[in-house]
Amino acid sequence: MEKLTLKETVAEHTSSWSQGRLTLQNYQGFWNVQNLHEGTVLAQQSFKAQPSDVFICSFPKTGTTWLKALAFAITTRQTFDESMSPLLTTLPHECVPFLEEDLGQIEENHKKTNFPLVSTHIPYPCLPKSIIDSNCKIVYIYRNTKDVIVSYYHFIRKWLNMRVEDAPFEEAFLEFYQGISWCGPYWDHILGYWKASMERPGKILFLKYEDMKRDPTSNVKTLAEFIGHPFSMEEEEAGTIENIIKLCSFENLSNLEVNKSGKHRPETSTSIENRLYFRKAKDGDWKKYFTDEMVRKIDKLVDQKLSGTGLVL
Numbered sequence: 001m002e003k004l005t006l007k008e009t010v011a012e013h014t015s016s017w018s019q020g021r022l023t024l025q026n027y028q029g030f031w032n033v034q035n036l037h038e039g040t041v042l043a044q045q046s047f048k049a050q051p052s053d054v055f056i057c058s059f060p061k062t063g064t065t066w067l068k069a070l071a072f073a074i075t076t077r078q079t080f081d082e083s084m085s086p087l088l089t090t091l092p093h094e095c096v097p098f099l100e101e102d103l104g105q106i107e108e109n110h111k112k113t114n115f116p117l118v119s120t121h122i123p124y125p126c127l128p129k130s131i132i133d134s135n136c137k138i139v140y141i142y143r144n145t146k147d148v149i150v151s152y153y154h155f156i157r158k159w160l161n162m163r164v165e166d167a168p169f170e171e172a173f174l175e176f177y178q179g180i181s182w183c184g185p186y187w188d189h190i191l192g193y194w195k196a197s198m199e200r201p202g203k204i205l206f207l208k209y210e211d212m213k214r215d216p217t218s219n220v221k222t223l224a225e226f227i228g229h230p231f232s233m234e235e236e237e238a239g240t241i242e243n244i245i246k247l248c249s250f251e252n253l254s255n256l257e258v259n260k261s262g263k264h265r266p267e268t269s270t271s272i273e274n275r276l277y278f279r280k281a282k283d284g285d286w287k288k289y290f291t292d293e294m295v296r297k298i299d300k301l302v303d304q305k306l307s308g309t310g311l312v313l
């Protein structure tokens, strides 16, 4: 592929609600933070997918950490039972490599292991071509838009070390509503994967965060089957599914020492405290933040954008 010059391909926006601390780049119709934008371009230029790769794809704050933990626990359960799982001592994001930042590790996995999982926030139209050409499986998680906005607001605010008083939610909402957010517009992110799922039946599994909470057992079974690690009758009878659900639950993961006090990518500019990936995990938390006017605006927009998909957010 022809080399891309970053300067020629992006527009920039500095978020007003972040007091100038958050700058996003627009590239191929989506916004991103600088280093992940660069990571996306690098992946587009050099990543070689293998047909056995399974991609965990998501918009930020839709339940990525949970899905990564579940997919990791499912694929590695023959090697580690729940009492020995790396998830007990390692942030789920470090158990599954991230395409935008971990190309080297993914290449190592390709050479040395048969570990199939790779995660990414890259929108479908921007995915490296080799992922599409290799016809890889993709699991996509999505979540109620209003809860995503609240989760996103707190995550970015805490990451930028801002107090609630200094980061007006109304402005953050407005920006998100305009499509300007990390990986935004959210509805276009969903639509890209949804359209692809229509074009590539059986290759893209859609999971809804709220459904997974309501009925984890059947969702975990579906996930395991889809990624090629179905549970046997013996495992079902032995309670393996329930054990995995318990291991990956918010209550369990958020109380582990590593997730309370550890740091993710401590040596980098995007270093972040692990605890920021675990906030409340509560459906409907948006009700404390949204005015009636905000609800009306965002519901109307999302209804318009996703009409015809059958997806309900």
Ligand code: A3P
Pocket: 058, 059, 060, 061, 062, 063, 064, 065, 066, 147, 150, 151, 152, 154, 248, 249, 250, 251, 253, 277, 278, 279, 280, 281, 282, 285
């Ligand atoms: P809240 O901010 O609403 O609490 P992501 O992993 O995509 O960054 O999404 C983060 C959201 O998922 C946060 O939502 C976080 O609390 C929630 N979360 C993290 N781990 C979870 C788990 N094991 N089960 C359910 N939700 C989880």
